[in-house]
Structures are given as structure tokens and as C-alpha cells.
Amino acid sequence: MTDAPLTPPRLRDDCFAMPQGVNWVPVDAALARLREVLHPVTDTETLPTHAAGGRVLGADAVAKRSNPPRPNSAVDGYGFAHAATGDGVMRLPLEAGRAAAGQPFEGAVCNAHAVRILTGAILPEGVDTVVLEEDCAVGDGVVAFDGPVKPRANTRKAGEDVSEGALALPAGHRLRAPDLALLSALGLGEVAVTRRLRVGVLSTGDEIIADAGAPAKPHQIWDANRPMLLSLAEGWDHASVDLGHVRDDRDAIAARLDEAATRCDVVLTSGGASAGDEDHVSALLKERGNLSSWRIALKPGRPLALATWQGMPVFGLPGNPVAALVCALIFARPALSLMSGAGWAEPQGFTVPAAFTKSKKPGRREYLRARLVDGRAEVFASEGSGRISGLSWATGLVELPDEAVHVTPDTPVRFLPYEGFGLR
Numbered sequence: 521m522t523d524a525p526l527t528p529p530r531l532r533d534d535c536f537a538m539p540q541g542v543n544w545v546p547v548d549a550a551l552a553r554l555r556e557v558l559h560p561v562t563d564t565e566t567l568p569t570h571a572a573g574g575r576v577l578g579a580d581a582v583a584k585r586s587n588p589p590r591p592n593s594a595v596d597g598y599g600f601a602h603a604a605t606g607d608g609v610m611r612l613p614l615e616a617g618r619a620a621a622g623q624p625f626e627g628a629v630c631n632a633h634a635v636r637i638l639t640g641a642i643l644p645e646g647v648d649t650v651v652l653e654e655d656c657a658v659g660d661g662v663v664a665f666d667g668p669v670k671p672r673a674n675t676r677k678a679g680e681d682v683s684e685g686a687l688a689l690p691a692g693h694r695l696r697a698p699d700l701a702l703l704s705a706l707g708l709g710e711v712a713v714t715r716r717l718r719v720g721v722l723s724t725g726d727e728i729i730a731d732a733g734a735p736a737k738p739h740q741i742w743d744a745n746r747p748m749l750l751s752l753a754e755g756w757d758h759a760s761v762d763l764g765h766v767r768d769d770r771d772a773i774a775a776r777l778d779e780a781a782t783r784c785d786v787v788l789t790s791g792g793a794s795a796g797d798e799d800h801v802s803a804l805l806k807e808r809g810n811l812s813s814w815r816i817a818l819k820p821g822r823p824l825a826l827a828t829w830q831g832m833p834v835f836g837l838p839g840n841p842v843a844a845l846v847c848a849l850i851f852a853r854p855a856l857s858l859m860s861g862a863g864w865a866e867p868q869g870f871t872v873p874a875a876f877t878k879s880k881k882p883g884r885r886e887y888l889r890a891r892l893v894d895g896r897a898e899v900f901a902s903e904g905s906g907r908i909s910g911l912s913w914a915t916g917l918v919e920l921p922d923e924a925v926h927v928t929p930d931t932p933v934r935f936l937p938y939e940g941f942g943l944r
């Protein structure tokens with residue numbers, strides 16, 4: 521023992537100050553690393569097309585038939601051969617019968633005759649042009665209209681949309697409602713899709729009460745992250761796996777991760793990610809989980825632990841719900857998209873004028889809870905990472921770059937709407 525007085529470092533009171541000698545990983549470097557090391561799940565299954573919304577194509581979808589399969593009429597009107605028409609008023613005798621969608625005209629239309637035709641009907645033999653019924657007068661078995669009419673007017677060519685054998689949608693495409701229309705129209709009643717990515721969600725912390733319906737003492741808090749992360753995973757069309765909650769106990773966390781490795785492709789944990797006495801997730805991942813990075817030049821969310829557990833990627837998200845959401849949107853979303861076979865997903869954003877004032881230092885990226893009012897981005901009154909109300913208040917995030925910026929009203933800033941992160 522010496523009698524030298526204990527000397528603390530100079531007070532900075534800034535948990536975002538970058539300690540000397542620590543290797544802070546820029547956001548883009550951490551993203552690039554994830555992109556490099558993660559692999560898509562490759563198992564595929566076959567599903568009826570109508571049940572495949574949200575799933576990722578496991579193989580190219582090729583048109584079985586052209587759309588439309590035959591030339592047809594785009595309007596209700598009268599069809600004829602263009603060659604028989606010219607300038608001025610045309611009067612063409614009408615054939616008996618009609619051509620309707622699903623009820624083709626039997627036989628051929630004689631030259632210089634016309635036939636009643638409805639939208640979607642295959643053009644009968646002898647018809648290459650259609651005139652709108654609004655442009656016609658009809659009586660005594662004759663149709664009259666004013667020429668000239670453009671050749672092939674109001675008709676659709678066979679295969680003008682997609683031709684047989686053409687690539688309709690590539691492997692890796694996540695199917696949305698319009699895609700189901702396209703595939704069905706091309707005769708694809710079933711599709712090969714990748715198995716849904718199984719995303720486990722685990723909350724850690726002695727203070728956490730897993731079920732918001734259960735009583736909580738003042739030192740306990742209800743789990744806000746797990747419902748949020750499970751819902752995000754479902755909204756991104758993955759299969760969410762509720763791994764529940766574990767206390768701050770390394771063995772218990774390890775046992776739960778062992779179990780997760782048997783039923784999940786990837787796990788999102790929250791809490792215990794930084795380096796405090798009770799930050800067991802980061803300690804455990806460092807010890808046994810091949811921790812690859814956990815100090816990211818990011819606010820909020822810098823104590824993000826990226827690791828693998830028995831080969832299964834683990835995203836150790838910070839416990840603060842704001843940081844947990846930001847890390848999930850910025851890191852987990854593109855990474856899970858890649859793992860699901862749909863490729864890396866860049867967030868969609870746009871530039872808008874700021875409606876706030878803020879200065880930031882260089883060296884880290886910042887995300888602020890924001891919403892658009894009259895086309896300008898307002899930010900939430902507090903940057904506190906535990907202020908969950910701000911997450912609900914916001915409709916997106918403002919992204920401030922790694923460099924220093926000084927934002928004043930009307931400075932252009934990048935706004936990333938929640939929708940651009942696939943939030944519903």
C-alpha cells in the first residue's frame with residue numbers, strides 16, 4: 521500500500537467520448553464486414569404462388585406462357601381489318617355474334633366487315649384494329665365511324681407484356697403482392713422459395729420482467745425490446761423465434777444461446793452489450809463467441825456486439841431501446857435480408873430541410889428520432905437513449921454523417937423514413 525492519493529481522470533461526463541487507444545469501427549466498415557462474412561440460407565421449398573407473399577425466390581421465375589398469350593382488344597368496341605378502312609366515314613357490315621373475354625368469336629371476320637368485340641377478347645381472325653364504341657354509331661347491322669383509324673389501334677400484342685420463356689423475376693427477389701399477380705398471370709401456380717430465416721430474439725437483464733402483463737416492482741422494468749424486435753423480424757418476413765428473457769447470468773445466457781443455435785439461423789439479443797459489471801452478453805461473446813466488433817462509432821448504439829455462437833451470428837444489441845432499434849434498423853435489417861437470400865438491403869432515404877439546430881463532432885455517425893412536418897425534419901426533444909416515447913413519436917430517423925456538421929434550420933439533412941426500413 522502506498523499513501524499516494526487516488527487520482528481520477530479528468531471529468532468529461534460524456535459516455536460517447538472516444539477513449540484513447542480504442543479502435544472505433546466506423547459504421548460503414550462494420551456494415552461492409554457483415555456483408556462480407558454473412559451467407560444466405562440456401563434451403564428452398566415449393567409453395568403455391570398465392571401463399572408466397574413475403575418469401576424470397578429460390579430460383580429464377582420464368583414465364584410459362586406469354587402475357588397476353590394472344591393479341592386481344594384493349595377496349596369495348598368494334599373490330600375489323602385495318603386494310604379495309606381509309607379516310608372519312610366508314611360503314612362496315614357487322615358479323616353476327618361477338619368476341620368477348622373468355623368467349624372467343626367462332627370463325628373469321630370477312631374482309632370489310634366488323635365484329636362486336638369486348639375488352640380482353642382475343643382478336644378473331646381477320647381483325648387487327650378496334651375502334652372504341654364511343655366513337656361509333658350502330659344500326660341496321662352496320663357500324664359507322666370516322667376514319668382514318670390507326671392500324672392496330674386499341675389492341676394489345678401477344679407477349680407485349682412478357683413473352684414465354686422470359687425471366688419474370690430473378691432468384692433472390694422478395695415477393696410482394698404485385699409479384700404474385702405477375703407470376704400467376706404467367707402460369708406459375710407454384711414457386712421455389714427459400715425457407716424463412718429463423719430470427720431468435722432474447723432479452724437479458726436482472727431488471728427485466730418479460731411480460732408487460734405481469735406485476736413489476738419499482739426496480740424492475742417491462743421488456744420493451746423483445747416485442748419490438750420480434751415484430752420487426754416478422755415485418756421483415758422472417759420467422760421470429762421468441763427466446764424469452766434470461767437474467768444476468770453467464771451460464772444461463774450461454775445455455776439459452778446453445779438452445780437458440782438448434783432452432784435459429786441468427787439471434788438478436790438486447791442488454792448487457794457494453795462493458796459494465798453486469799454486461800454479460802458482451803463478456804460471454806468475447807470469451808466463447810468469437811466477438812468480432814463491439815465498439816462502433818455510432819450514436820446511439822455504440823456498444824453493439826457482433827459475434828457468432830456455434831457458427832450462428834449473434835447481434836448483441838444495446839439494452840437502451842432507442843439504441844436497440846437504431847442498431848436493428850442499421851445493422852440487423854440489411855444483414856438479415858442478406859441471410860434470407862434477398863440480398864443486402866440499403867435503407868431508403870431522401871434529403872429534406874432541417875427544422876432544428878444541432879452541432880456534432882467528427883468521428884461518429886448519429887441517428888436522431890425525427891418526423892416530417894411540412895416537408896421539414898423535426899427531431900425529438902431529447903436524445904436520451906431510454907426515451908422510448910420518442911421512437912413512437914418519430915416517423916423516421918435523421919442520419920448525420922461521420923464528419924462534423926452544424927445543422928441550422930433549412931440545412932439539408934438525410935431523412936430515413938421508417939417505411940424505408942420496412943417498418944409497418
Ligand SMILES: Nc1nc2c(c(=O)[nH]1)N[C@H]1C(S)=C(S)[C@@H](COP(=O)(O)OP(=O)(O)OC[C@H]3O[C@@H](n4cnc5c(N)ncnc54)[C@H](O)[C@@H]3O)O[C@H]1N2
Binds near residue numbers: 744745799
Ligand atoms: N460508464 C458507462 N456507462 C454506459 C456507457 C458507457 O460508455 N460508459 N454506455 C451507455 C450506452 S451508450 C448504452 S447503449 C448502454 C449499453 O447498455 P447495455 O447494452 O450494456 O445494456 P444494459 O446496461 O443491460 O441496459 C441499458 C439500459 O437499457 C435498459 N434495458 C435493457 N434491456 C431492456 C429491455 N429489454 N427493455 C427495456 N429496457 C431495457 C436497461 O434497463 C438499462 O436502463 O450503456 C450505457 N452506460
Ligand code: MOO
Binds near residue numbers: 821822842906
Ligand atoms: O448509444 Mo447508447 O447506445 O446511447 O443507448
